[in-house]
Amino acid sequence: xxxxxxxTIFHNPACGTSRNVLAxxxxxxxxxxxxxxxxxxxxxEKLTELxxxxxxxxRAVLRQKGTPYDELGLQNPELSDAQLLDAMMAHPILINRPxxxxxxxxxxxxxxxxVLDLLPPLPGPFAKEDGELVIDAQGNRVV
Numbered sequence: 001x002x003x004x005x006x007x008t009i010f011h012n013p014a015c016g017t018s019r020n021v022l023a024x025x026x027x028x029x030x031x032x033x034x035x036x037x038x039x040x041x042x043x044x045e046k047l048t049e050l051x052x053x054x055x056x057x058x059r060a061v062l063r064q065k066g067t068p069y070d071e072l073g074l075q076n077p078e079l080s081d082a083q084l085l086d087a088m089m090a091h092p093i094l095i096n097r098p099x100x101x102x103x104x105x106x107x108x109x110x111x112x113x114x115v116l117d118l119l120p121p122l123p124g125p126f127a128k129e130d131g132e133l134v135i136d137a138q139g140n141r142v143v
Contacts, residue, residue, distance in 0.1 A: 006102065006103045007025060007030050007032035007033070007100065007101065007102050007103075007118075008032055008033040008034075008035060008100070008101040009021060009022055009025065009032045009033070009034055009035065009098050009099070009100050009101075010035050010037045010042065010050070010095070010097055010098055010099040010100075011034050011035060011036055011037065011097065011098050012036065012037065012038055012097050012098070013036065015097055015098070016128075016129055016130075017097070017098065017109070017110055017111065017112045018097050018098040019129060020112040020128045020129055021098045021100060021109045021112045021115045022034065022098070023126075023128075023129075024112065024115050024116065024119065024122065024126060024134070025100070025115060025119065027122050027123070027126050027135075028119040028120055028122050029120075030119070032100075037092055037095060037097065038092055038093060041089070041092040041095070042095075044085055044089055047061075047085065047088060047089075047095065048085065050099055050101070050106055053101070053105075053106035054099070054106050054107060054108060056108070057081075058081040058084045058085060059081075059084060060096075060108070061088075061095060061096050061099075061108060062074060062084060062087075062088070062094055062095075062096065063093065063094055063095065063096040063097070066093070067091065067093045067094050068091055068093075068094070069094060072087055072091070074087055074094070096108055096110065097110075098110075098115075100115055100118055102118035102119070105117075105118055112128065112134075113134055113141075116134075116141060121139055122135045122139060123135075123139055124136050124137045124138055124139040124140065125137045
């Protein structure tokens, strides 16, 4: 495996999607920097930088399922980006995952196959944890 500081994954090992993304990155021969963001949350500045690099609204990075999203009233469309960032800083579980930083690109990789756009071609075959084939024996994406 090649060491690479060029790839970083903001990862939650309890999340199947995040585990599958990490496995695909490693299958590509890349050992990314793994940031378990619940143990080591990104700073507000770093999170703002990641969101800007993805080119998505702050709200698009909010995770709803299994979080205090509803209890905090985050569905309110009048909340500012700053207020949404405040909530993510106070409750890192609200940050959707996995976010992958690759050379020149940053992406929220949901579904997990989204990471393939950030990677060199993967050798085949590759299947997700649940057995779903993503890359066939010839190295082609399975749609």
